[in-house]
Amino acid sequence: MTVEYWRAKIWGLLHDPVLKALHNNSGRGKNSFYKQLEVMKPWVETGKTPDQSGGKVLENILLADYIASASDRSAIGSVTASINYAPGKNREKGLEITHLLSGARQEWKINSHDELIKGKRKDYLVQKEQKELLAKVPKELQDPSIKDDIKKIKQLYWWLWRCLPQATCDLFKDNSLMLMPAETRIPDASIWSHVSMTSALAGALAGYDLTAAQIQRWQGNDELSHPYLAVFSFSPVQELIKSSRKMRDFWAGSWLLHYLSAKVCWQLANQY
Incomplete structure (x- = not known):
């Protein structure tokens, strides 16, 4: 497995803001902090990322988000009405979430609700995610030498997959953030499930043998990776x-x- 394969999987974990459910329309469509990770610099510095570039292999990797979205929630791209946590007309309200299997409903409201709504929400959440949450990544996994160190890149991936959800809860001192939905309009699948699925698919669509040269310029005789479902x-x-x-x-x-x-x-x- 190449470093590009692992970069694709890390992109999958961080392609959405992990605090997406708490944003309103001004910040929901951004990314998490993957562009600030040292390991992702070879992609970011050349503008070659799945959500920026039109390159063939990167477009293939981007499909991971669409496939995961279709699997963990309904296809609702045409639904224009937004549903926000603490909406403008009722800022004391949280968000009604739904159990994926039973359909049971629960009013979800974070412990730091008052702090979230009293100022500029976007600035508050960006500070939390892009700076404070990023700072929780182990320093040895943010060293510039990690760029081509597959062992450390794998460690970073597994830390993000396994520890980032708990680190987010610890940052807010609120374990209910494990329940954050991936989509507020149909809040029945968690953001953690969605990004895990996206990451798995991104790796499969990138392929084990993807190279940096293929990221920069896809050759006509190269074959895209086609994952299989067992x-x-x-x-x-x-x-x-x-x-x-x-x-x-x-x-x-x-x-x-x-x-x-x-x-x-x-x-x-x-x-x-």
Whole structure:
């Protein structure tokens, strides 16, 4: 796996502001802090990023966002009405979010709500994300020497994937930020799920062997990466669950299916 593959995955994690749900229309369409990361400088300094460049391979990587958006929420690009956290006419209101499976509704309001609405919201959130949250990235993963160090780039990626959500909650002293939706108009999928999916797809669409030269200039005889989706299932699941006579039988059956699925996924993840 090349450094460009990992850069594509890091872009996927940070292509949306992680605080997107708290923005109003003035700041929602921007990016997170990926342009300020040392590892992304080779893309940023040449203007070769998926959301800026029209290059063929970068356009292919950009598809990751569209595919992920279609998978974790409805296609609502034509819906022009916006829904904001703490809207102008009712700034004391938070945002009504919906459970993805049950449809249960919850009024979500962050602990620092008053601080958010008392000044310029965009400036407040940009300060939080582009400076304070960026500062939580381990310093050794922001050293200029990281640009071509695959080991450190991988460490940075895994830190962003695993630790950034908790770092965001810690910054606001509010674990409810784990519930931030990716889209306020249909708030039933979290921003963390969306960027994780986008990152996985971005890596697949970039390909393991993507080079810096291909980022800068795509040759006509080069082939774009075409990811594949592997689907597997255990059966008969219904019969296994239905045969439970006690709650502990039901729990054990569910746990067993989860365990087997996790083992298979772990093997595939280690191999690919």
